[in-house]
Amino acid sequence: MELLNALALLSNYVLVPALAYGSQLALGALGVTLVFGILRFSNFAHGDTMAFGTMVTILFTWWFQSMGIHLGPLPTALLAMPFGILFCAAYVLATDRLVYRFYRSKRSDPVIYLIASVGVMFVTNGIVRFIIGPDDQNFADGERFIIKAGEFKKLTGLSEGVSIKLSQGITVITMFIVVALLFWFLNKTRSGKSMRAYSDNEDLALLSGINPDRVVAITWILAAALATIAGTLYGLDKSFKPFTYFQLLLPIFAAAIVGGLGNPLGAIAGGFVIAFSEIMITYAYKRVIAYLVPGDWVPDGLIQLLSTDYKFAVSFVILLLVLLVRPNGIFKGTGV
Amino acid sequence: MRNLVYFLIISALIVLVGQFQSWNLALSILNLCIISAIMALGVNIQWGYAGLFNVGIMGFAALGGLAAMLISMPPVREAWSAGGLGIAGGIVALILTVLCAVFSYRKMRGTRFRTLIVVLVSVVGYFVLRSFFDPASDAIEKVNPASSGYLGGLGLPILLAWPVGGVLAGAAAWVVGKITLGLRADYLAIATLGISEIIVAMLKNEDWMTRGVKNVVGLPRPVPYEINLQQSDWFIQLAARLQTDPVTFSSIFVKICYAGLFGVVLLLVLYLSEKALRSPWGRMMRAIRDNEVSSEAMGKDVKARHLQVFVLGSMVVGIAGAMLTTLDGQLTPSSYQPLRFTFLIWVMVIVGGSGNNWGAILGGFVIWFFWIESEPMGIWLMNTLTSQMDSGSALRAHLIDSAQHMRLMTMGLILLLTLRFSPRGLIPEKNAHH
Numbered sequence: 001m002e003l004l005n006a007l008a009l010l011s012n013y014v015l016v017p018a019l020a021y022g023s024q025l026a027l028g029a030l031g032v033t034l035v036f037g038i039l040r041f042s043n044f045a046h047g048d049t050m051a052f053g054t055m056v057t058i059l060f061t062w063w064f065q066s067m068g069i070h071l072g073p074l075p076t077a078l079l080a081m082p083f084g085i086l087f088c089a090a091y092v093l094a095t096d097r098l099v100y101r102f103y104r105s106k107r108s109d110p111v112i113y114l115i116a117s118v119g120v121m122f123v124t125n126g127i128v129r130f131i132i133g134p135d136d137q138n139f140a141d142g143e144r145f146i147i148k149a150g151e152f153k154k155l156t157g158l159s160e161g162v163s164i165k166l167s168q169g170i171t172v173i174t175m176f177i178v179v180a181l182l183f184w185f186l187n188k189t190r191s192g193k194s195m196r197a198y199s200d201n202e203d204l205a206l207l208s209g210i211n212p213d214r215v216v217a218i219t220w221i222l223a224a225a226l227a228t229i230a231g232t233l234y235g236l237d238k239s240f241k242p243f244t245y246f247q248l249l250l251p252i253f254a255a256a257i258v259g260g261l262g263n264p265l266g267a268i269a270g271g272f273v274i275a276f277s278e279i280m281i282t283y284a285y286k287r288v289i290a291y292l293v294p295g296d297w298v299p300d301g302l303i304q305l306l307s308t309d310y311k312f313a314v315s316f317v318i319l320l321l322v323l324l325v326r327p328n329g330i331f332k333g334t335g336v
Numbered sequence: 337m338r339n340l341v342y343f344l345i346i347s348a349l350i351v352l353v354g355q356f357q358s359w360n361l362a363l364s365i366l367n368l369c370i371i372s373a374i375m376a377l378g379v380n381i382q383w384g385y386a387g388l389f390n391v392g393i394m395g396f397a398a399l400g401g402l403a404a405m406l407i408s409m410p411p412v413r414e415a416w417s418a419g420g421l422g423i424a425g426g427i428v429a430l431i432l433t434v435l436c437a438v439f440s441y442r443k444m445r446g447t448r449f450r451t452l453i454v455v456l457v458s459v460v461g462y463f464v465l466r467s468f469f470d471p472a473s474d475a476i477e478k479v480n481p482a483s484s485g486y487l488g489g490l491g492l493p494i495l496l497a498w499p500v501g502g503v504l505a506g507a508a509a510w511v512v513g514k515i516t517l518g519l520r521a522d523y524l525a526i527a528t529l530g531i532s533e534i535i536v537a538m539l540k541n542e543d544w545m546t547r548g549v550k551n552v553v554g555l556p557r558p559v560p561y562e563i564n565l566q567q568s569d570w571f572i573q574l575a576a577r578l579q580t581d582p583v584t585f586s587s588i589f590v591k592i593c594y595a596g597l598f599g600v601v602l603l604l605v606l607y608l609s610e611k612a613l614r615s616p617w618g619r620m621m622r623a624i625r626d627n628e629v630s631s632e633a634m635g636k637d638v639k640a641r642h643l644q645v646f647v648l649g650s651m652v653v654g655i656a657g658a659m660l661t662t663l664d665g666q667l668t669p670s671s672y673q674p675l676r677f678t679f680l681i682w683v684m685v686i687v688g689g690s691g692n693n694w695g696a697i698l699g700g701f702v703i704w705f706f707w708i709e710s711e712p713m714g715i716w717l718m719n720t721l722t723s724q725m726d727s728g729s730a731l732r733a734h735l736i737d738s739a740q741h742m743r744l745m746t747m748g749l750i751l752l753l754t755l756r757f758s759p760r761g762l763i764p765e766k767n768a769h770h
Binding site for chain 1 (some may be wrong): 385389391406451462515516519520521523525526527528529530531533534537538541671674675679682686697730737738741742743744745746747748751752755757
C-alpha cells in the first residue's frame with residue numbers, strides 16, 4: 001500500500017507532467033531538427049514561430065468562443081489550431097521568401113543563416129507582442145480533468161491521488177498522431193522521400209531531379225505545423241506568454257542535439273530525455289521517501305536535487321554532457 | 337573620410353538631444369553609448385576576428401555586474417560569522433569535486449567504467465557541496481533579510497571590479513569554449529545561450545550572494561556624489577562662473593566624470609584591439625576565419641586560437657558589464673534581458689561593420705541612440721497615425737500601448753536589412769577578401 005502510494009505520488013508529480021512536457025518538447029525539437037536536416041542551420045526563430053502560431057490559434061479560439069462555437073468537453077483551441085497552422089505556415093514561407101532564400105542562392109555559411117534567424121526571431125517576437133501583448137493569456141476551455149485526484153482516491157482507495165489534466169491527455173495523444181503522420185509522410189510519400197534524399201546528399205538529390213524549392217517549402221510548412229501544434233499544446237497545458245516561448249528554445253535545442261541534430265527519431269527521444277530529467281531533478285522527493293521508509297528515517301529537507309528556478313540548467317548540463325561524450329547525439333545525427 | 341562623417345553625425349545627434357531635450361539625457365545616452373560600444377568591441381573580437389557566434393553576451397555582462405557588486409560592497413560581518421565558513425566549505429567541495437571528476441576522466445581513458453565513475457564522483461561531490469551550502473545560505477539569508485541577508489562584498493574600490501569582471505567572464509567563457517569549440521558553430525551558439533540563462537538564474541536565486549530579486553542598491557561610486565558637490569565651495573563657485581544652477585550642474589558633472597572614465601576604457605580597449613588586429617596574431621586570426629582548413633595545414637592550432645579569442649572577447653564584455661553596473665549604482669538581476677543585452681549588441685556589431693573596431697564603436701553609438709530615442713518616436717508616430725480614430729477606440733489604445741514593441745521589430749528589421757543589403761556594415765573591414 002505504501003509502495004502504491006509512493007508510485008501514485010510519483011505518477012502525479014513526475015510521470016504525467018513529464019510525459020506531457022516531453023511530448024511538447026519532442027514536437028518542438030522535431031521542427032528544429034527538420035529545418036536543420038534540410039536547411040542546415042539551427043533556427044533560433046523556432047520558439048517565436050511557436051508563439052506566432054499559438055497566437056493565431058488563440059485569436060481564432062476567442063473568435064469561435066464569441067460566436068458560441070465549442071467542441072463540448074474538448075478545448076476550442078483544437079478547432080482553431082488548423083487556422084493557426086495555416087497562418088503560421090504562410091508567415092514562415094514569407095520569411096523564407098524574404099530572408100533565407102537569398103542566402104540559399106548565395107550558398108552562404110550556416111552561421112549567416114543563424115544570424116538571419118536571430119533577426120527573424122526579433123521581428124516575430126515584435127509582431128507577437130504587438131498583436132497580443134507581452135502578458136499571460138489563458139485560452140483553455142472545456143473540461144479541465146480527465147481524472148481528478150479525488151476520484152482516483154475513491155476509485156483505488158489510496159491516500160495519494162493521480163490527476164490527469166485533459167490538456168495533458170490531449171498533448172500525448174496529439175503527439176502520437178502527429179509523429180505517426182510525420183513518419184508516414186517521410187517514409188512513404190514521394191515528397192517525404194525526396195526530403196530525406198535532399199537531406200542525405202544535396203547534390204545527388206539535385207542531380208536526380210528533385211526540386212529544391214519544393215523540398216524547402218515542404219520543410220517550412222512541416223516546421224510551422226509542428227511549431228503551432230507544440231506551442232498550442234504547451235499553451236493549453238500551462239499558459240501562453242511570449243517570453244516563455246523564447247525561453248523554450250534552450251530545452252528544445254537541447255532535445256534536438258541530444259537526439260542528434262537532423263534525426264527525427266532522436267528529436268523525440270531527446271524531448272523525453274530532457275523533460276524527464278528536468279522534472280525528476282527539480283522534484284522534491286520528501287513525501288515519496290516518507291511512504292517508503294519508517295517514520296523516524298524521514299529526512300528534514302525537501303530532498304530536492306535542484307530548485308525549479310534552475311530547470312534550464314538541467315537541459316544545459318545534459319547538452320554539455322552529450323557534446324562532451326557523443327558530439328553527434330545519442331542517435332547519429334545525419335539526415336532526416 | 338566617410339567614417340569621420342558618420343561619427344560627426346552621431347555626435348551632432350547627441351548634441352541635438354542635449355539642446356532640445358536636456359543635457360542630462362544627452363550625457364546618459366553618451367555614457368550608455370560608450371558602454372555599448374565596448375561590448376560591441378568584445379563581440380567584434382569574437383565574431384569579426386574569428387567568426388564565432390556568441391549568443392550569451394547577457395551572461396558575460398551579468399558576471400561583470402556581479403563582480404562590481406562583490407568587489408565594492410562592504411562585507412556584512414554578521415552574515416559572514418553566520419555562514420561564511422559553510423560557504424567556504426561549499427566552494428572547497430565544489431573545487432575538489434571538479435578536480436576529482438576531471439582527474440578520473442583523464443586517468444581512466446580507455447577503461448569501460450569511465451563515464452560511470454565520473455558521474456558518481458560528481459553526484460557524491462554535489463551532495464557534499466549541498467550539505468555545506470544549504471545550512472550556510474539559510475543562515476546568511478536570515479541575517480537582517482530586509483536590508484542585507486547576503487554576504488556583502490569585499491569593500492574595495494569599485495574600479496578594481498572592472499578587470500575582475502573581465503576575469504570572471506573570461507573564466508566562464510573558457511569553460512563553455514573548451515567544451516563546444518571545435519564542434520559545429522551552432523553548438524557554441526546554443527551553449528552560450530544556455531550559460532547566459534543559467535548565470536542570470538543564479539543571480540536571481542542565490543540570495544546569499546546577490547540578494548536575488550531584492551537587488552543590491554547603493555554600490556559605492558568611483559566619482560563624487562551630487563550632494564557632496566553641491567555642498568563644496570569650489571563647485572558652487574564653478575557653477576556660478578558657468579552661470580548654471582548648481583543642482584542640475586552637479587548631476588551633469590557626475591555624468592561627465594563617468595564619461596571620462598568610460599572613455600579611457602574605450603580608448604584603451606580600442607587601442608589594444610587595433611594593435612592586435614594589425615599584429616601577426618591578428619593576421620593569423622583572420623586567416624583562420626577565412627579558411628580554417630588551410631590555416632590548420634599551415635600548422636595553426638585552430639581550436640586553441642578560437643578558445644583564446646573567445647575568452648578575450650568575453651572578458652571585454654565582462655568589463656563593460658561591470659562598468660554598466662557601476663554606472664547604475666545597483667545590481668538588479670531581473671534587468672538582464674536577452675533581447676536588450678545579447679541581441680541588441682549583435683545588431684550593433686552587424687550594423688557597424690563586423691571585423692572593424694571603429695565599425696563596432698559606431699554601431700554601439702548609433703544603435704543605442706536609436707534604441708533610446710525610438711521609444712518617444714514610436715509613440716509619437718502611433719499617435720499621429722491613429723489621430724483620425726475615435727479617441728475612445730480600443731484599437732487606438734492598443735496600438736499606442738504596443739508602440740514599445742515596435743522597437744523589437746525595428747531592430748530585427750535593421751539587422752535583416754543590413755545583413756542582406758550591406759553585409760559589411762557601415763564601416764567595412766579593411767582589405768577583407770570576401
